[in-house]
Amino acid sequence: MGGIGKTTLARKAYDHLPIRYHFDILAWVTISQEFRYKNVLLEALHCISKQTDDSFNAKDYDKMDDSNLAGLLKKDSHEMSLLSAENGWRLLCDKVFGPKYDHPPELEEIGKEIVQKRQGLPLTISVIEGHLSKVARTLEGWKDVARTLSEIIANILESISKLQNLQTLICGSYPYNITLPRKIWMMKNLRCIRLEGSSYLPSPRAESLVTGLPNLEEFSILCYNSCTNEVFSGIPNLKRLIIQAPFNIEEFTHQLLDMSRLTKLEAFKLYESPFLGLSIQRFGFPTSLRRLSLTWCCYFYWADLTSTLIMLPNLEEFKLKRSRSLSHEWRLSDKDEFKSLKLLLLSGGGPSCWEASSDNFPNLKRLVLKNCWFLQKIPADFGEICTLESIEYVIAALPLRILQERLYKNKRTWEIISLMSTFITVAVSFSSLEKVLGFFTLLITSYL
Numbered sequence: 001m002g003g004i005g006k007t008t009l010a011r012k013a014y015d016h017l018p019i020r021y022h023f024d025i026l027a028w029v030t031i032s033q034e035f036r037y038k039n040v041l042l043e044a045l046h047c048i049s050k051q052t053d054d055s056f057n058a059k060d061y062d063k064m065d066d067s068n069l070a071g072l073l074k075k076d077s078h079e080m081s082l083l084s085a086e087n088g089w090r091l092l093c094d095k096v097f098g099p100k101y102d103h104p105p106e107l108e109e110i111g112k113e114i115v116q117k118r119q120g121l122p123l124t125i126s127v128i129e130g131h132l133s134k135v136a137r138t139l140e141g142w143k144d145v146a147r148t149l150s151e152i153i154a155n156i157l158e159s160i161s162k163l164q165n166l167q168t169l170i171c172g173s174y175p176y177n178i179t180l181p182r183k184i185w186m187m188k189n190l191r192c193i194r195l196e197g198s199s200y201l202p203s204p205r206a207e208s209l210v211t212g213l214p215n216l217e218e219f220s221i222l223c224y225n226s227c228t229n230e231v232f233s234g235i236p237n238l239k240r241l242i243i244q245a246p247f248n249i250e251e252f253t254h255q256l257l258d259m260s261r262l263t264k265l266e267a268f269k270l271y272e273s274p275f276l277g278l279s280i281q282r283f284g285f286p287t288s289l290r291r292l293s294l295t296w297c298c299y300f301y302w303a304d305l306t307s308t309l310i311m312l313p314n315l316e317e318f319k320l321k322r323s324r325s326l327s328h329e330w331r332l333s334d335k336d337e338f339k340s341l342k343l344l345l346l347s348g349g350g351p352s353c354w355e356a357s358s359d360n361f362p363n364l365k366r367l368v369l370k371n372c373w374f375l376q377k378i379p380a381d382f383g384e385i386c387t388l389e390s391i392e393y394v395i396a397a398l399p400l401r402i403l404q405e406r407l408y409k410n411k412r413t414w415e416i417i418s419l420m421s422t423f424i425t426v427a428v429s430f431s432s433l434e435k436v437l438g439f440f441t442l443l444i445t446s447y448l
Contacts, residue, residue: 088115088125095129096137103137110142114149127156157181167215170194185213185234192218198244201226204234212236221271224257232261242269258284267291272298280304285312290340293319302330302351310336319345328374329353332360342366342387350375358384370394 013019014028027047029040089112097103103111114128128145135141160169161183167190178199184190185204190213200223204212212234219235220242227243241262259265265286273296280300285292289312302325309315318341330351338344342365350372356379365387369375371394382388 085112085116092125092129092132095126096132106139107137107142110139110146114142114146127159158183161187163187165189168192168194171196188213189215191215194218194220197221198223198246199226201231203228203230220269227257227259228255229258229261232259236261237264238262239264240267241265243271245270245272256282256284260284260286262286263288265289269293270295270297272296280308283308287311287313290314291317293317293321294323295321297323299324299326301325301327303327306330306332306336309338309341314340316340317343317345319343319347320349321345321347322349324349325351327351330355332356334359336360337362339363344368346370346372346375348372352376354379357381361385363387365389366392368392368394 025048027044029043093103131145158181161181180199180201182202198221216235218240221244224243224245263286265288281304338361345368347370352374358381364385
């Protein structure tokens, strides 16, 4: 519709001095009722080239096809950077106290602390400014705002949920136990949600128009208490999931973690609380799982772990970290076969006695053992695993002199990969795996 002032408004914005001062390059492009995208792009490039030292001329741009023009734009695109702590503090002062930065000195320390926790994100600083403007300009008033940052971030997320075309949501550096807004279920185009802290996702069943998040493929970190059938039903195409159990046992709900309906899930990590002692039988994993990592799992039995893992035919990587078992022996029968497992990592709290054969791990390529203090020896039959390429053994630092003496006496080839103040990693290269197993037994014996 002509004559309503579109051009006038655009010209006023274009000629506005603060705007012109803010941008290094300005381009004026006229768009008619009928236009071609390429012509508009060319006109913008011609205008920009006149204000820069661009070696291209108008004819160079005209000769380019659409793909070359798109590549040129990508090449010359501007990468947005976050505010530094000092600039963030200046922005906050400008919004709260005005451009003269006339602020009480006692507020500077708490103010910079609030800005630093937001890691230079202008949107969150602007939201916090609105809250600071409503409280008394006293040290106690600003401390109250600092303590309620979780609620403030929730309000930000409530605003973000209005972005219906958003595909990736990444929020970092905020307190744990954030409750996501229920309206997030309306963001149909979301593909990735990556949150630094454990976040609660409310059930979608209260929204009558909700059909779930059909495009969501990654979610981290989700609070254990959010893992209900209703929530999992709303994210049917999820491929990667990280879950955090609450550290406070009073906040824990004792429902089963049934993920069987997540039929496309490929990677799963669980950070359990060492105080809860969840049974491994409490989890229901989908058979599509390829990578599984469990941290701080306590009070489980190796037999229960075995019966759970052998039901995952596609599992290629399994990592068990800082976990403690109620049993000390991991005995595998001939029927216990980890058909697809290629990487096995045990970090702390491994078994003291491990009885297994090459048939249990027919495709194992890499075995990593970190601080498995009580493991007496690796099963001797592992020398028959034809796919096994490396065994990595990491222990708290042994005196290097003792290690050298032991290795010299046995005339074994060895290589120190890394030696740090608290850890030593030993990678052993032998002509046969039988010697590797013998070396491992020797190393453990020498240490104990």
